[in-house]
Amino acid sequence: MRDEYYGRLLVQRYQLLEIAGKGSMGQVYQAKDTLLGGVIVAVKFLSRSKINQRVRDRFMREATISALLGEKSIHIVKVRDYGVDDEEMPFYVMEFLKGESLKEAMQNKPMPLPKFFSFMRQICLGLQCAHDGIEIDGNVTQVVHRDIKPSNIIIIKDATLGELVKVLDFGIALLKSDDSPTGFMGTPAYCSPEQMDGKTLDNRADIYSLGIMMFQMLTGELPLKPKASSFEGWFQSHHYQTPKSFSEVKARLDLPPALMDIVNQCMAKTAVQRPSSVTEVLNVLTQIEQVPDRSAAFSNSLVSNEVRPAPQTNTIEAICLQSVWPKDKPRAEIVFPQLIEHQNTELATMWIMLSRSEIEKYRNNKPHAQFLFVGAPHPMLLWLTTLYQTEQQHRMLPCYLDLKKPIGEKTLQVLTQTGSYRLILFALEGDERCVCTIEGKVPLRKIQLLKEWSLESQNSPATHGQIKESKRSLKEELESLKPKLVASLQRQISKKNLN
Structure with missing residues (x-):
């Protein structure tokens, strides 16, 4: 049996559909936002039996808190609107989560x-x-x-x-x-x-x-x-x-x-x-x-329901060391992203070709990851990895991800899910086989940013004619960032040495 409010139009905008949930304080309806092309939203009402000024105030505060928090984190439901209907019943509108x-x-x-x-x-x-x-x-x-x-x-x-x-x-x-x-x-x-x-x-x-x-x-x-x-x-x-x-x-x-x-x-x-x-x-x-x-x-x-021994470790390292330089890539100092399958999951990797002397210089160093993003005119991410010894001895490895291409979108997804990556290094003077790998971690604060950028890129249009413009913007931002990044890494290294 349909709810009595089915089809009701709130404030000339939200057309109520079926009940999506009920609670002690009220109920939530699935609704169409007729002003925005019929996009599905959720509308929460207060229960008539609970209505008084104290409850009204608390209800409005709930909407306000959720709205402010939803703008700060993708892990909190977003509130989009607040109002009262023609019978003075308060409601607020949220994203519909299926x-x-x-x-x-x-x-x-x-x-x-x-x-x-x-x-x-x-x-x-x-x-x-x-x-x-x-x-x-x-x-x-x-x-x-x-x-x-x-x-x-x-x-x-x-x-x-x-x-x-x-x-x-x-x-x-x-x-x-x-x-x-x-x-x-x-x-x-x-x-x-x-x-x-x-x-x-x-x-x-x-x-x-x-x-x-x-x-x-x-x-x-x-x-x-x-x-x-x-x-x-x-x-x-x-x-x-x-x-x-x-x-x-x-x-x-x-x-x-x-x-x-x-x-x-x-x-x-x-x-x-x-x-x-x-x-x-x-x-x-x-x-x-x-x-x-x-x-x-x-x-x-x-x-x-039995305790079994853990599988053999270092399988990721072994798989990465089997990597072979692609035949369609030039033998030059270049960087590109690649996904490697491992135990029914995928690992985000950055494939790099450098001189053997540089590889030996940095192979035992911990890489530092930095990310820059532009959402317009075309969504792109700069994944910058820095190998660092001193202010005079460091190597920045920029990798540009087009977030409207499957490899870019998937690489970003894996980075946010795993919080880790591998550098796969090949020598200019060697054969096509991998020389060594270096494991890197993505700090938690940056994972949150990556998630937000990922969602933003999904909602951004693909404007392939503007890819060069987005890449140019990222390059300009990188140039201004370089001195600050080197100084920050120097401070981190100095602090570790003191400890």
Whole structure:
């Protein structure tokens, strides 16, 4: 049976279609934006039974917080409009996200580690944005979500990222400028002890909820089991019950000890015992993820619920060393991107031909990645890798990616997903075989930028006649950047030497 509001036109613009979701505070409709060619959006209404001035104010604040955060991070749902209908009922308009919630994706069973790390990285980036704060009336104010749980995380298919994860529902979010207790609000199964007490909260309340959710993602079970599924039951569990250990869960898991440690730290009963920021959590997860082949070992162990040995390491190195210089490329000092298949995934690589003396000079050095982007007139990315010894001895390797070509688009996607790359080096004086490889990492702050540029490029038109103009702009920006980049690298090297 169709909803009574089906086909209703809001403010002469949004035509309501079917109900997309319901909650305690109201409901969300799928709608057409008739002003913009019928693009599908989501419209959230307040429930008539809940309406009063306090709820109206909170609803408008939810829209404002989401709008400001959505502009800062691709991992938070974007709000596009706010208004009231002809019956004075407030509503706001969001991007329509067709996907599944994290609750649906988990299916009450352990999640493979590669997927866990990918989802958690994106969730942490969204939360990090909220905790860093938004500017209201000239002041930056931190935002505590207060309702982090699987049903408030949505996963949507994305052509560039594969799966894009977004944090939803800032309906009970707390602005840290509100420094007085507000009473209990939240979902009891995921709330911190101090939140159950109705105390003043900071970002560590969200970190506790994150810990509960991580345990559930890794095991398929909640870490706490109250005697009764009531507020009092959960209150007692969060305050006094010791969370399950990973060894107590039904599935036999082969998890890195460091991963279990960070999850347990997040679930500490007192806020001071938890990580101080979601950035700290993200950094630890990134370090764990980069340990070779742990993720694959965990995925294999889930097949039969038995712990299996990790596969042989260094397979990436072995595959890269088998690379042969393409016959259609000149033997010259050139640089170009290439994707290499590895264990059903792809690795972003930069193929480089240099003199043998230069290769020997830099082969043991850590590369430094820098990225520049122009979205118009044609979306292009400059992937700049610098090999550095001293201010006088460094080599910059610029690689231009046309983001409207499959190789450019896919290379950017792999860089954002893996956060790593390989330099494949060939000698001018040698044969066609690879001489050596050098592993590089993309810093987390740059991964976020790459994701935003990737989405922007998808929405930009392809103007192939303007490729040279975009490339020229990038070259000019690179020339102005070079002195600053060399000085920055010199400071980093000096600081490491002092330590």
